Amino acid sequence: MTHRTTEAYVAAVLDVVEQVPRGRVTTYGAIAEAVGGGPRQVGNVLARHGGPVPWWRVVRADGSLPPSHLEEAQQRYLEEGTPRRAPGRLDMPAAYWDPVTRT
DNA sequence: TAGATGACTCCGG
DNA sequence: ACCGGAGCCATCT
Numbered sequence: 001m002t003h004r005t006t007e008a009y010v011a012a013v014l015d016v017v018e019q020v021p022r023g024r025v026t027t028y029g030a031i032a033e034a035v036g037g038g039p040r041q042v043g044n045v046l047a048r049h050g051g052p053v054p055w056w057r058v059v060r061a062d063g064s065l066p067p068s069h070l071e072e073a074q075q076r077y078l079e080e081g082t083p084r085r086a087p088g089r090l091d092m093p094a095a096y097w098d099p100v101t102r103t
Numbered sequence: 104t105a106g107a108t109g110a111c112t113c114c115g116g
Numbered sequence: 117a118c119c120g121g122a123g124c125c126a127t128c129t
Binding site: 032 | 109110111112113
């Protein structure tokens with residue numbers, strides 16, 4: 001366990017992800033702005049400890065999906081009715097949820 | 104200690 | 117709209 005990413009930081013990131021409403025999404029960058037650090041670190045935290053949280057509600061800034069677990073994520077979007085412009089591409093203006101303003 | 108790597112973003116062509 | 121390069125933060129080898 002050679003990780004300097006503190007448990008507190010991990011917990012903060014996971015907490016934000018859990019707060020994303022059903023049918024909405026947020027971005028790595030937005031979470032980074034909310035809890036600190038950088039987008040890549042957030043991605044790393046989700047990759048390592050994102051199992052128990054709705055990680056599919058976290059996407060890239062341009063609305064494209066992470067190159068991982070695409071099938072399951074898309075299935076979730078269909079179930080939750082997440083606004084999408086194309087298969088594998090979301091309607092960000094409509095689906096985006098900001099972790100800071102919580103809107 | 105230095106260099107490479109990654110579930111990222113931004114900017115230019 | 118698609119592709120490539122530079123910047124960033126922490127981890128890994």
